[in-house]
Amino acid sequence: MSNNLARQYDLSRQRREQRDNKQFFNCQTLKFSYNKLFLSFFIFSLLPMASLKAIEPSPTELYKNEKFDQALTIYERENIAKPDNPYTLYNIGNCQFRMNNLSLSLLYYTKAFNLLPRNADIRHNLEFAMNQTGQKLIQDGTPILLHKIFYFFALGELKAMTYILFWILCLLLTVAILKKDIRSKLWPIFIYSIALFAVFFIWGTMRANSRFENAAIIIESDTPILSGPGKNFKTYASLPAGRIVKIADIPGSVYVQIGLPEKGLKGWVEKTDIKRI
């Protein structure tokens, strides 16, 4: 009897185990199916993106095949995403140049130059575009080496260097105040730091007032310069497209006060006639 019971128990256990295993396998299968489904969904959802990426040619290829307008669209998109990249600005300048938009190419070369002035390609193209518009990157009488040194660092880098040196000076002073015994050892470092700080401060100030800072480019040909901010004022000069001007004042929303220091010209132009660098 007990043997029968034991056999029945074994049988029922086997059945239960088989059922459980079946369920497990079913579950596993189901689970596997879900994973598969999810994976498929994920892959399929990525496919359009991947296919888009595959379809969209690189701007380099487009530029190489002289499809400058299409390359420009991509570079402009990249510029919106990363506005600090001087190479993208340079490439936009190249596209604009190839599309005969000389003033716009000059605008982007200048922007790129302001971010990375020591790059030889950027410098060359800026100089080339400036020459095309009758302007010179290096003014007559200025030694090239001096110009290159002056434009070695970007204004942002000069600012950063000035700040860092200011912080170093503050820390040095703090240590010198608190630790009298090492004050004499800190003295030479302090002198060097203050000299460097002065150099970078003056350099940065000069660069902040240089021709490419707080400047704009005339984008409309024969832009009239008015003697006041309004059409009622007399037009006393006109500027060709591509001319780099300093922005003196922005009094209203329509007119901008600009200046050409080397020509001694100052006046108002319509905001739409210029693009700020």
Place this chain on the structure above:
Amino acid sequence: MKITTIFLAIFFSLPVLTKAEMKLSASVDKETVAINDTIRLTITIQSSNSVKDPVIPAMKDFNIYSSGQSQNISFINGKFSYSLNFSYVLTPKTLGKAQIPSITVFEGNKQRFTSPIDIEVIKPNANTSANSPAPSTTASAGSLSSIGEKGGSKAAKTRQTINETGASAPKTDKLIFLTAEVNKKSAYVNEQINLSLKFYTALPLINNPQYSPPKLEGFISEDLPPIGNGQVAIDGRLYYYNEIKTALFPMDEGVGIINPAIINAQIQSSRPSADPFDSNFFQHFFSGIRQGENKQVESPRLKVKLLPLPEKGKPDSFNGAVGNYKISAMFEKTEVKAGETINLLLTISGEGNLKTITMPALPEMPNFKIYDTVTSLSMNKTNDIIGGKKVFTNIMMPRISGEYEIKPIKFSFFNPKTKIYNEIETKPLKIKVAKNGAIPPAIDYYQNSTGEYSQIKTISSDIHYILENKRTPSSVKLSRKLASALWLNFAFLLILLASVLFAYINGLRTKNPDMLKSKKAYKKSLKEMSLAANLAREEKYPNAVLLLHNSLNAYLSAKLRNNIGSLTIRKVITEIKQKNPNIESKFTEELKTFSDELEMLRFAPTSINKEKIDTLILKYKEILKFFEKEFKQ
């Protein structure tokens, strides 16, 4: 440095030369001349400005013909010089004293004059005729010499001339006519052709005939001196003739045209049959003042076939030279320092139109910087063949020291006589270049893969290509972040200010430690009270009492800024009263009681318990509160 020196030298020497006055001179090869001889007149102009050809005035005593010109430009050792020589051949018209008048040369608006030159024209004799350079003139002189004392033999020569020339003379019945002949019916491009214009007259002329040269189509011309004259019998009539020769050089293949030359002459109508053997005929021929009849004669129009130069066998170095030439080259110095200039003189001499010869290509000289080439030309027209020599002075500068061998310079020409091209070359030149301090860098040269040097040529310029897959430089990113973190400046400034404040406080502390102790005494005592309470909880009563006792002493010492450890409580109270006379005596009494109690408990610790300690602490607190108020006042 040397380049700069050279250009500075040129730059500064040119204005000096510009300001320097033009030098003009006229000279003759002889001052006494036989009537049948010629004089060579040379006008030399030294100027740095452009000058016009000399203006030859009308000469009553001479016939004048251009004999060519030569120029000489040199730049040697920093000195720049330029001179022009104009040569003329003069044939006298009359015997006796004659004069070459002033000749004018214009230099811009300014004009300069040569001095007049006196010439004595004498009858011909054996010596002068022997010295005569021109055979045609000799023939003419022979005819004139027949009227001289020693002219017997010459007269015979004249007759011979008459017979010889008479054989080839044109047949005509005209008394005055003009012929034109070329020595070749066809010629190669740039090959010399001689044009001979002969003016025949059987009549005496009243004055000088006016001659208009022929217009040439397809030629450039060069005068050939001197004029030939003589006499010839044509059809039994004796004619006197004057001959003008011109060398022509075809410019291009095709047909060259020599248009008619014109002579306007005034003939003596009353004496149509002048005796040619009259001793005064020559004088009458040129200088008669009698009334006469104007006569214009023209030469025939001539055509010459101009042949192209053959293509077969044309060397690569051929540059259009036709004739027969030699070439030589030499350095002015064989040793020079690097960075110094040296002249390479290349001379081409021979027969042909030297004016059209250009500088042959120099071999590759990578270690030499080559500046301008200046040219000087001297021409001769011996036997009616144009020739001479042309010297090209190449100014160059060795860049690097060493011993160099300059490869032969090749020059080729077409020889119309042999009808083949000849290629000639100079001998290799050697030069030793010593070291020098300042050597300009060879920036415009590069060495190619084969080791040869080539010059870099800039053809045009363009923008540079796009920059691919470049990320924003980290310096740009970092600097932008740092430059925008203006608040960090204030943070560092605050740290500095804090340190200043801390230093100030620290300074005060070190200056007056008693005052600091006095200020901290109350807080310290409060801490000690809590410590005493803890000790009491731990049943360490004597320690708690001792702590309170010491705390009181320390407090009072700090406040009174005097160590009271050795003083009695009475003396302490006296000092307190001295410091604060208005203090109420009940408080001083309380202090005394508290102090005594502590003293007593110190020495009788058995009677201490926790409550006692707590009471003492409370009492101590009250006393301190009171004294804090009192000491602040």
